Amino acid sequence: xxxxxxxxxxxxxxxxxxxxxxxxxxxxxxxxxxxxxxxxxxxxxxxxxxxxxxxxxxxxxxxxxxxxxxxxxxxxxxxxxxxxxxxxxxxxxxxxxxxxxxxxxxxxxxxxxxxxxxxxxxxxxxxx
Amino acid sequence: xxxxxxxxxxxxxxxxxxxxxxxxxxxxxxxxxxxxxxxxxxxxxxxxxxxxxxxxxxxxxxxxxxxxxxxxxxxxxxxxxxxxxxxxxxxxxxxxxxxxxxxxxxxxxxxxxxxxxxxxxxxxxxxx
DNA sequence: CGGCTCTTTCACATTCTCTTCACGGGTCCG
DNA sequence: CGGACCCGTGAAGAGAATGTGAAAGAGCCG
Numbered sequence: 001x002x003x004x005x006x007x008x009x010x011x012x013x014x015x016x017x018x019x020x021x022x023x024x025x026x027x028x029x030x031x032x033x034x035x036x037x038x039x040x041x042x043x044x045x046x047x048x049x050x051x052x053x054x055x056x057x058x059x060x061x062x063x064x065x066x067x068x069x070x071x072x073x074x075x076x077x078x079x080x081x082x083x084x085x086x087x088x089x090x091x092x093x094x095x096x097x098x099x100x101x102x103x104x105x106x107x108x109x110x111x112x113x114x115x116x117x118x119x120x121x122x123x124x125x126x127x128x
Numbered sequence: 129x130x131x132x133x134x135x136x137x138x139x140x141x142x143x144x145x146x147x148x149x150x151x152x153x154x155x156x157x158x159x160x161x162x163x164x165x166x167x168x169x170x171x172x173x174x175x176x177x178x179x180x181x182x183x184x185x186x187x188x189x190x191x192x193x194x195x196x197x198x199x200x201x202x203x204x205x206x207x208x209x210x211x212x213x214x215x216x217x218x219x220x221x222x223x224x225x226x227x228x229x230x231x232x233x234x235x236x237x238x239x240x241x242x243x244x245x246x247x248x249x250x251x252x253x254x255x256x
Numbered sequence: 257c258g259g260c261t262c263t264t265t266c267a268c269a270t271t272c273t274c275t276t277c278a279c280g281g282g283t284c285c286g
Numbered sequence: 287c288g289g290a291c292c293c294g295t296g297a298a299g300a301g302a303a304t305g306t307g308a309a310a311g312a313g314c315c316g
Contacts, residue, residue: 035263052151071264071265072264072304073265075305078305079304082305096159096161099163099271099272099303099304100151100164100303101150101152101164101167102151106159165273165274166273200293201274203293227293259314260314261312261314263312264312265308265310266308266310267308268305268306268307269304269307270303272303273300274300274302275298275299278297278298279295282294284290
């Protein structure tokens with residue numbers, strides 16, 4: 001009855017590889033330095049790559065218990081994950097937000113619209 | 129007692145796949161980014177694909193309550209859905225209008241703008 | 257105890273949704 | 287022709303939902 005009797009299989013999604021048992025995550029070959037929560041969230045999302053996972057489901061799986069109204073923990077960690085993922089592999093959108101539903105992990109080429117942003121400065125004088 | 133004891137089955141219509149429980153819709157394999165209302169409307173239409181669904185029925189199912197005289201919500205959202213559907217899969221007419229009756233979801237090949245389609249030529253042509 | 261990292265919680269900034277208006281082309285009919 | 291509906295479509299405003307930087311706790315370890 002070893003708790004470890006269930007060798008969690010390696011999870012994959014595009015260039016992402018996650019090894020639940022080792023606490024290791026690789027993005028395009030690069031090792032990601034993640035904290036416990038970040039890793040847990042990544043596992044939860046990768047396990048259902050391509051599917052939308054609700055905030056409550058994510059919270060229940062990673063934090064345990066039910067998401068309290070007003071708790072922004074999931075959002076904050078999704079943000080931290082996005083930063084590290086896109087930092088490791090630029091130009092790829094890993095986590096997609098489905099307003100009102102949840103998040104979906106699925107590597108997609110980012111849209112580098114103004115790749116050649118001609119004007120470095122002029123951060124925009126935001127009228128209004 | 130299970131409120132979730134009704135795993136809504138996946139709905140399909142042509143290249144469209146809708147998963148009511150997940151809030152996810154795929155058109156020709158492409159994930160659609162829909163808002164809650166848009167998704168609800170798509171579910172209502174897809175559930176009765178091929179059939180004409182009245183505005184009042186759509187409103188009742190998606191918004192709840194009865195459609196007030198003069199309310200254009202359904203029309204506005206049908207438009208938003210059409211834009212996203214045809215954006216994801218061009219040259220396909222997804223939602224058809226039946227004046228005086230309602231809308232009908234049914235993927236049909238659209239008339240691709242012929243090379244040099246300079247003059248308007250009665251693009252649609254379904255006078256009942 | 258002092259210094260670190262990780263978590264949680266805030267406060268504010270942005271973006272997205274939903275409704276409702278408004279304008280305009282179509283159709284039907286007396 | 288003029289009026290009454292019906293529907294397509296773009297836009298404005300108020301609110302809700304999410305993004306984001308930073309402060310405030312909490313546990314860890316030398």
